[in-house]
Amino acid sequence: MTVGAATRSDLVHLAELARGARSVVALTGAGISVPSGIPDFRTPGSGLWGRVDPMQVAHIDAFRSDPARFWGFYAERFAALEHKLPNGAHRALVAMEQAGMLDAVITQNVDMLHRKAGTGELVEVHGSIATCSCPSCGERTALEAVRVRLAAEPDGVPRCGRCSAPLKPDVVLFGEMLPVEAIERAQALCQGAELLLCIGSSLEVQPVAGLPLLTLRAGGRVAIITQGPTPLDELASVRLRGDVVAELEALLAALAA
Ligand code: ZN
Secondary structure (H helix, E strand, O other): OOOOHHHHHHHHHHHHHHHHOOOEEEEEOHHHOHHHOOOOOOOOOOOHHHOOOHHHHOEHHHHHHOHHHHHHHHHHHHHHHHOOOOOHHHHHHHHHHHOOOOOEEEEOOOOOHHHHHOOOOEEEOOEEEEEEEOOOOOOEEEHHHHHHHHHHOOOOOOEOOOOOOEOEEEEOOEOOOOOHHHHHHHHHHHHHOOEEEEEOOOOOOOOHHHHHHHHHHOOOEEEEEOOOOOOOHHHOOEEEOOOHHHHHHHHHHHHHO
């Protein structure tokens, strides 16, 4: 996608805001991973979520009542994410962080792509697929070992190496609370941010949707870089609607100029 003249003046404005801000923080959602081939489950008919009701199959009650059915679905999700690579948008945020122009990335994504890209200060408010935990004894198991057990178990349920209970992915399932430590860290970052870059998030899922309001109430500014509409569009100082990779690469270029 080409960056039009109107967008370019917005980019210059955004770069000025970023340069002038003492603290810049990014908040990312599913849209940043779409160019890596991970569909946003809110897009109708896309990927795994198009064939199942995520509220039903990826619900904590489904895990508790029927771990084999839960893992039948979740193993497919793991496999779908296994070989995905970060894209230019993830890399642009790493470049900004390394240049001292970005304090942290807060993400709703569980796909590990910010980690793979090399983001240092990362808050994964919905957890990630990097590990699974045992709900009974708390033993934590890394993704590689989970994959081995998934393949080896006849019922397809990876089990705890210590007590044999079914493992649960360390992602926030439907019906579960967000990890307190992560959400508190995200709130503190957003309160302290003079500029919050909201990237690829529809800003509709609470409590993450409330984070930009913390920045605004503390006197900071919010920029929204996502293709679809968000409930906070009117409150944004800058609103970019182009392809997320093109927009962030253009921002990085504007910051370097
Ligand atoms: Zn255990």
